[in-house]
């Protein structure tokens with residue numbers, strides 16, 4: 001049943017609550033509380049910005065990929081990330097904000113992007129590690145989002161997850177190839193995993209006790225799991241993969257807990273996380289400067305497209 005905006009507020013609200021309780025989707029034309037809309041804009045925009053800013057660390061290696069095959073794979077992956085950003089900006093636009101507004105919020109620092117992309121990519125092994133751990137964490141977080149309560153976001157996630165899953169496998173395959181190579185290559189992989197393990201755990205957000213948004217987002221069906229639940233799932237998933245690769249995860253507290261049926265693990269440096277979120281991470285300034293420059297360089301394209309659209313409308 002669809003209700004129009006002419007229905008009284010309490011009827012609209014009850015209809016919204018009932019849709020959420022049935023685990024059904026809220027669609028763009030449905031009535032929704034302002035807080036629900038704002039939370040979705042914040043999360044979807046942050047997600048879209050992460051995909052676009054996330055092109056930079058790996059993009060750094062396109063011109064230096066070790067073979068034509070690796071270069072073609074990396075180019076395709078980075079291009080996919082641009083596509084994910086575009087699906088997500090489109091999903092956010094159904095909530096009444098424009099892509100230009102969101103881009104301006106990003107480049108003025110009013111909206112965030114994932115902390116993980118503030119770390120540098122220092123060796124080619126980082127391309128594999130990002131695929132394995134960063135896309136791996138992204139999948140853990142995003143598969144439940146395919147069932148998020150907001151229709152356009154959930155549908156965008158289905159396609160994004162299929163592509164992320166392919167990205168994760170290509171990263172794992174790259175690392176497995178290097179692990180079968182020379183001692184130097186194996187050392188490169190281990191050094192890269194040492195740098196990315198803790199930042200990958202931070203991708204799931206602060207611990208539940210310090211997460212101001214989780215309770216309400218779960219009640220609205222926007223998030224389907226808490227930050228700590230997904231972090232645990234990621235650790236449990238990664239341990240056997242690390243063993244199969246032959247790399248050590250850099251956490252002395254990491255141990256299987258028979259009673260819980262999960263691994264116990266140490267805590268990332270949450271102060272380092274907060275500094276990154278506030279814009280003081282190792283590469284924040286560089287990432288933002290690059291994004292601002294790209295936006296300014298693209299001004300002529302936006303102007304030409306607007307002029308062309310106006311001409312078409314007039315004819």
Ligand SMILES: CC(C)(COP(=O)(O)OP(=O)(O)OC[C@H]1O[C@@H](n2cnc3c(N)ncnc32)[C@H](O)[C@@H]1OP(=O)(O)O)[C@@H](O)C(=O)NCCC(=O)NCCSC(=O)Cc1ccccc1
Nearest residue numbers: 047050051054113114115138202203204205211212213214
């Ligand atoms: C789980 C969470 C990230 C955070 O839960 P929430 O309930 O929203 O927040 P919570 O109350 O727990 O936190 C308190 C505050 O901390 C902020 N904050 C938290 N964590 C982070 C963080 N890690 N980085 C920066 N900020 C973070 C949070 O915004 C909030 O601040 P606010 O209140 O706004 O001032 C959620 O938004 C989500 O699932 N997003 C969708 C997934 C998504 O965005 N994925 C993107 C990466 S994957 C990818 O791009 C694929 C790829 C792979 C390889 C290469 C290229 C691309």
